[in-house]
Amino acid sequence: MFEKDLHISFLLDFYGEVLSERKRTVLDLYYNDDLSLAEIAEEIGISRQGVRELIKKAEEELRFYEEKLGLCYRFRQAQQSAEELLALLRKAGVEGEVFQAAEALAEKIR
Numbered sequence: 001m002f003e004k005d006l007h008i009s010f011l012l013d014f015y016g017e018v019l020s021e022r023k024r025t026v027l028d029l030y031y032n033d034d035l036s037l038a039e040i041a042e043e044i045g046i047s048r049q050g051v052r053e054l055i056k057k058a059e060e061e062l063r064f065y066e067e068k069l070g071l072c073y074r075f076r077q078a079q080q081s082a083e084e085l086l087a088l089l090r091k092a093g094v095e096g097e098v099f100q101a102a103e104a105l106a107e108k109i110r
Contacts, residue, residue, distance in 0.1 A: 003029070004031065005059065006031070007032055008027065008059050008062060009031040009032060009071055011062040011063070011065070011066055012024070012027050012031060012032075012062060012090055013030065014065075014066070014072050014075070015062050015065040015066070015071070016028070016062075017059055018065065019039045019061060019062070022044075022054070023054060023057065023058035023061070024058075025044070026040055026044065026051060026054050026058065027055060027056055027058050027059075028081075029043065030035065030051075030055055035081035037051045037052055042106075056106075057061075078109050079110060080108050082105070082109045082110070083106065085106065086102060086103060086106050089102055
């Protein structure tokens with residue numbers, strides 16, 4: 001059975017534009033539109049095995065970009081840090097304009 005790695009969908013958001021249009025389309029259909037390999041094969045006119053191989057190659061490429069650039073990791077770290085900062089401000093009893101400004105900044109990261 002061919003298991004979906006849902007982290008790939010997140011990587012696709014970050015690095016999808018550097019993939020070929022064909023790879024990007026196949027991954028989008030598979031991960032975001034939740035089409036089966038057979039449905040994608042019919043849609044783009046290749047074999048089911050061809051779709052599977054294309055997905056594997058595209059996934060490897062996305063993982064390579066993340067390994068080299070780390071954009072997803074840094075983004076998630078920024079999100080986590082923003083949440084931790086808001087929690088600390090709440091715990092310290094910060095309210096009003098300062099807290100609202102911090103919340104607005106954290107929202108931009110989310």
